[in-house]
Amino acid sequence: MKQRIYIDTSVVGGYFDEEFKDATHLLFERLKNGEVIFVVSDLLELELINAPKKVRELLDEFSEDKFERIELIEEAVELADSYIKEKVVGKTSLEDCRHIALATIKKVDVLASWNFKHIVNLDRIKGYNSVNLKMGYSMIEIRSPKDLINYGNY
Secondary structure, three states: OOEEEEEOHHHHHHOOOOOOHHHHHHHHHHHHOOOEEEEEEHHHHHHHOOOOHHHHOHHHHOOHHHEEEEOOOHHHHHHHHHHHHOOOOOHHHHHHHHHHHHHHHOOOOEEEOOOOOOOOOHHHHHHHHHHHHHOOOOOOOEEOHHHHOOHHHO
């Protein structure tokens, strides 16, 4: 079974970012080769509306069967609110929390992000997972795209 990787907006933008493009291109290569499936949410699509054209259109270069599309649901909104209530992050990180909550509820294999301040951060990950367990959800695996490429093949 293919690994289901939830991607946030930073991964799409990272494709064109000098600092992150090498690893991001390799992750997208795995997508192109059919090794993984990207789980994308309507949150991602909303966040991309104001992005530069090349960022907005990147996902259109891949066939629909490469993606699993999911929508924000009330359950994820409530879980995201719990992350903030438990002070894992502040209120300004609500959208990040919604990505994490949605990925948790949809039981993805891993959430990929380049956001090291609010998402790919050991203390924050412990906090998200503490809330998840307290509320009866599974723990979520969170990694940067660099951790999700197969170095043995490159």
